[in-house]
C-alpha cells in the first residue's frame with residue numbers, strides 16, 4: 001500500500017458510527033410502505049382516544065419488523081400525546097412478571113418493587129394509572145414466541161387485551177412480533193377470541209432493496225468514496241443469501257473496522273470477506289434460537305450428513321421422536337420456507353422424485369450455536 005493510501009493513527013473512515021449500531025433507527029426506511037401504512041391504519045383510533053386494533057408483524061429475521069413499529073411510535077408521538085408506547089423484548093423479559101414490570105416502569109417512570117408484590121397488584125396500579133391519565137397504551141411484544149416457552153404468553157396477552165373488562169375505560173392494544181406466524185395458533189381460546197390481529201407480513205428483502213438500503217447507510221456513515229463499488233456489491237450479495245439486514249448493518253461496521261485495522265483508506269472486498277463469518281452468525285443464531293426442539297433435531301440430522309434423502313431423514317427423526325410422517329412433513333415444509341434447509345428433487349427414485357435435503361448452515365455453525 002502506498003503511503004498516501006494509509007490511514008493516520010488519528011484518522012477514521014467512519015463519519016458517523018452510530019449509523020452502524022443495530023438499535024439505530026434510520027430516517028430512510030424504504031421498501032416497507034405497505035406495512036407501515038397498515039400499522040398506521042391499525043393505530044389510527046388512538047388519535048381520537050380509542051383503542052387501536054392489534055397487529056401481528058411476522059417475517060424472517062432482519063426484515064424491519066421492530067424498526068417499523070418504532071418508526072410508527074415516533075410518528076404517533078408527533079401527532080398526539082394521548083398515546084403511551086412501550087416496547088418489550090420478550091427474549092429478555094420472558095415471564096409475565098418481567099413483561100408487566102417493563103410496562104409499569106415505562107408508564108409510571110419507576111420500576112415496581114422487585115419482590116413481595118404480585119402480578120395482579122402491579123397490573124391493578126398500571127391499569128388505574130392509564131385510566132387516570134386518560135391515555136391509550138400500545139405495547140410491542142417483540143419476539144413474543146419467548147413467552148410461550150415457559151407458558152407465560154396467554155396470561156400476558158389475556159391481562160393486556162381483556163383489561164377493559166376489569167378496568168372499564170382502560171385502552172390497551174398489542175403489536176406482537178414474531179418470525180413464524182403460526183405462533184397465534186398457540187394461544188388459548190380466551191386470548192385468540194380477543195387478539196384478532198391485523199396480520200402484516202414482512203417478506204425477505206431482495207437484492208436491489210438490500211443494495212439500496214446499504215448504499216444509504218454507506219453515504220451517511222462513511223466518509224465519501226471509502227467503500228469500493230466491489231465491496232458494496234459483495235455485501236449486498238452476502239446479505240441476499242439470508243435477506244437479513246441485520247447482517248448488512250453489522251457487515252458494514254466490521255468491514256470498516258477491518259479496513260481501519262490495516263490502516264487502509266478504502267473498505268474493499270477482502271475486508272468484507274473477513275467480516276462475513278462473524279456477521280452471518282448473527283443471522284444463524286437468531287434463526288436457530290427461534291426453532292422448536294423438533295425443528296432443531298431435524299437441522300442437526302441434516303447438518304450431520306452433507307445431504308440426506310427425505311425418506312432417510314424421516315426414519316432417523318421417527319426413531320428419536322416417534323412422530324409420524326404428517327408431522328414430519330409439516331415441519332419440513334416450514335423449514336424449507338424459513339430457508340433453513342433446501343429440498344431438491346434428485347432425479348433418482350422410482351419416479352425421479354426423491355427429495356434431497358441439505359442444510360443451509362454448515363455443521364460447525366449448527367454445532368456451535370445449538371450447543
Ligand SMILES: Nc1ncnc2c1ncn2[C@@H]1O[C@H](COP(=O)(O)OP(=O)(O)OP(=O)(O)O)[C@@H](O)[C@H]1O
Nearest residue numbers: 022029030061062063064065066067213245246249
Ligand atoms: N427498510 C429498511 N430500511 C433501512 N434499514 C432497515 C430496513 N429494514 C431493516 N433495517 C435495518 O435492519 C436491522 C434489523 O431490522 P429489525 O430489527 O427492525 O428487523 P426485525 O424484522 O425486527 O428482526 P428480528 O425478527 O430478527 O427481530 C436494523 O438495524 C434496521 O435498522
